[in-house]
Amino acid sequence: MSVLFGWVLPYIVLIVFLGGMIHRMLVWAHVPVPFKLTVFPSPDTTGGAVLDLAKEAVGFRSLWRGKKSLWFGAWLFHIALALVLIGHFVGITFLGHQFTLFGATPEQSERLSILFGTYAGAALLIGLVFLTIRRLASPTMRFISNFADYLVLVLLLGIIGSGMYMRFFNEVPYGAVRDYLAGLFTFRPVLPPDNQAFLFHFTLVELLLLYFPSSKLMHACGLFFSRWLITRPYERQVILK
Template sequence: MAYFIAQILPYITVTVFILGVLYRLWRWAASRIVHNITLSPFPQSNAEVAAIYAREIILFRNIFKFDLPLWIGAWPMHVALFFVLGGHAMGIYFLGRQFVYIGMSEALSEHMSELLGTFFGLILLAGLLYLLYRRAAIDKMRRISNTSDYLHLFLLIAIVSVGNFMRLFPAYGIEYEPVKEYLTTLLMFRPAAIPDNPLFLTHLLLVQVLLMVFPFSKLMHLFGMFGMRWIENRVYKEPAPGLPNVDVAAARARGTGLPAGASDVA
């Protein structure tokens, strides 16, 4: 089983994840945008569009404005997730010594890496538990939730819980070196050196399940939010592609929104 989880399943997982995400993005890109639906405030330049993107993606401004209780759990959870993923990448690549490049000693860098990983891991777990509580305890949330919403949260909570357990109890954890060696051989298509740690393999299996489910779930909002923001906040200088009975090419040539004359209408 360990051989399958660590040396075969990763390639299946990456294939399903990439093809699934590309398929969903293609479906979205191929869909007609029937109406120009730019929302207020109406951006007049790409710089303004970028500013709106930054506010929404970094600060979750709309959630803060319209659902503060949700923002209290969602924003810290996503910030913690960002640092946890970044910490995994940096910690494994630099073996926990990434802070040496800003003047810390190797020992202090490794300690700081462990400390920050534990801190953000606990924040992430707290945020996920809070979101689960909202779905279970608030009546309007229960009405709009389905089984998959709970399963995704349980899967995320399981992944984070196993990771936190390994950090909080080092005897059950794993060092950076064997993980880096394992991932390096995996990327070189010569999978070997499976870490001898049941909790690590459990963590790895759960992550792979999440990645395979990801493209076919609401977790695709990671990519969907960019498309949604583009549809709602881009600068419109032409009719939306697919608008019925409109010659988009003629409108684009005129530099106007809708064709003015009957000759421009298909």
């Protein structure tokens, strides 16, 4: 079981995830856009358009203008997700000692790492619970929701729940996690940490990544394509005859 989920599945996930993402983005990039879709007032320069895109991606500006309550839940969830993922990368790479780079002692750094990780994880959970309740509470939202929408929510709840469980009740040594991930990336696999919560957490992440390219989660990349069409400088667009 460990061999299947810990050694074989990660490579299948990597191929499906990367291949699927590249495929979908190539398809989008080749969709003909025969009309100019720029919405005015729009930036005059490419730099301005990139700034506009960045504001949309970081601040969810359109959603803010549209619906403030949804903006709150969606923004909290996405910002917390970004912080958790950055925290995972830095925390696992430096084994919790990343703040020593800023003058903290190793013990202080570990405490700060735990503190930030816990707050970011809690914010992520609050954001997800908010979005879940919003979907379940409104008859209109229930009507337009399908199995796939609930599947993603359940997977995310499982990932975040098992992560928080490890954080509070069942700590996994970062060293074992780092060795395991490094082994996968260097094609010299070692056994995953012997911890049921970790294996559950990791397997759910693998399932989510497998599904990602064919799911609505691709809106994370689609945003850049669609927004560019309405924000790019007018005079730079290619006119198809």
